[in-house]
Amino acid sequence: MTSFSLATINVDGSPTPTLVVGDRYYRIPDVAPELAVSGRGGLMTVFERWAGAEPALVAAAGRLTAEPDASPSLSAPARLEDWLTPLQYPHKVICTGSNYYDHVTRDGGHTGFSKEDNIPVFFLKPPTTTLVGSGRSVRYPVQSAKFDYELELAFVIGKRGRHISVAEARNHIAGYTIGIDLSARDWQRHPKHLVKFDLFGGKAFNDSCPLGPAVVPARFVDPGHLDLRFWVNGELRQDANTADMIWDVGEQVARVSEHVTLEPGDVVMTCTPAGVGLATGTWLKVGDRLEGQITGLGALSVEITDDHG
Template sequence: MTFSLATIRVDGTPTPVLSMDGKLYRITDLAPEVLAPNPAGGLMTVFAHWNTAEPVLQRAADDLTDGVLTCAPVNAPGLEDWLTPLQYPGKVICTGANYYDHVTQDGGHVGFTKEDNIPVFFLKPPTTTLVGQGKSVRYPVQSSKFDYELELAFVIGKRGRRIPVEQARDYVAGYTIGLDLSARDWQRHPKHLVKFDLFGGKVFDDSCPLGPGIVPARFVDDTNLQLRFRLNGELRQNANTKDMIWSVPELIARISEHVTLEPGDVVLTGTPAGVGLSTGIWTKVGDRLDGEIDGLGSLQVEIIDDHPESDGT
């Protein structure tokens, strides 16, 4: 039975849950042993021991479906009760320029060939950039060109370094939806010495919505997933992961040449064409962002004003 893993707030406490058939079940009720090594770690504990935790969770989901196991679901949470699934991964690694149409249409790189290039990556600090389903994203006050990027994200399930492409899928625990929000005018600031600044343009607070849940890799074909992004209900991005330049295994192999991948690490895989960089349509305070990926659900956030009184908190 297909399921996903999420974190919601229950009675004010972040609680890891298993989502199935539209209902949410506390993992402590279904399979407490998967949290036993470190109950306070939530889903980070589950992914730290993914090879042993996954079959236990799968068995619990199957038993629940077959009526062998009975368990009361938690009350349906409001959007305000959803949290980012992982609190918090050691690394959030983002991939730039990984869809052919984004590179040619949005980036203007006509005649681009995969063979003559390598993927580009950058990091986002997890504790200050990750936000969950239904949350508010503070508009970066330093920007007037605030952009969206819908991306497939995956979660690492075991530690690895210098991972061969042919073994890379063994390291993927699950998939979720990510938004790589960007301040384009700071990404390409005229006063920056080298005219390109991924720190200013990519790593501001709330710049990486993630969720709603994580679907185990066994249920997902990452080579053929449709992505749809809507801004205030209007379709702005509509593409398929088959148009990626570098595949998930190729990204893992390249990343692990430079850094050790650890359980719970999150990798965003790049965005297709249709972003504001090419259309000139930027997000503003009050906008609703909705990213949808086949089989993974829908991730929704709203842009709010960044009030001065929040400084220093």
């Protein structure tokens, strides 16, 4: 079976839902017209009808592998900025916190805990103002002096559900992509906060969730055995494997669905391994170039710019 991914690419100033097969790029409406995907609905239209859309895309990818010129292809994106965030926009971006053993022990200083005696923590990022794509896409949060990064595996929901069992959870995941959870650590724990903990100020500010470059269907991904690597200005900061997760993706689906209905297109970020700036006191600054890579999902590269409003 031919592997493929789904992206949203800037073509002549318009967000274009794109099927990526090898090194070729195709407008989804050209290769799977039955999906009735438009630039306005974008890939959200695909994930909202994933049960029928996936077979159509599998068939299209197979045809295009055999005959790459069977449909007109797009030019490869000329700039990083042409790789837009794939989903514009999901109903929810749900983030899992403290979900890698080494992050909890090395970065967080917690030892002697057991999975059985704990439950995962979740929080939300507002999709329309936090999700950004590649390139010069992240404005520095001027309210913060402790700007930090967290490379994360993210997954996209393809089937609506509530109170989903762990056994059924994988059937609700449509695909996987790369996310970066950017954090303002001095707002996450601010001395003037009454309770000294704030995931809104610390995690939900503008441009705090780069996502991309594309979504790879779940059938092509083994989420429990993926290498994650993250660089700041070419310096390796994080190097780990998803096998170190405390709660795997199925358990996260089950736990999240105890609280809310998961809807097609929803994004779930799965937390980060050790190596964040919080552990070393090394913070991000304007001009820094960040790159995250996850096995089989490509690379997500962004640059931090001044915030001019």
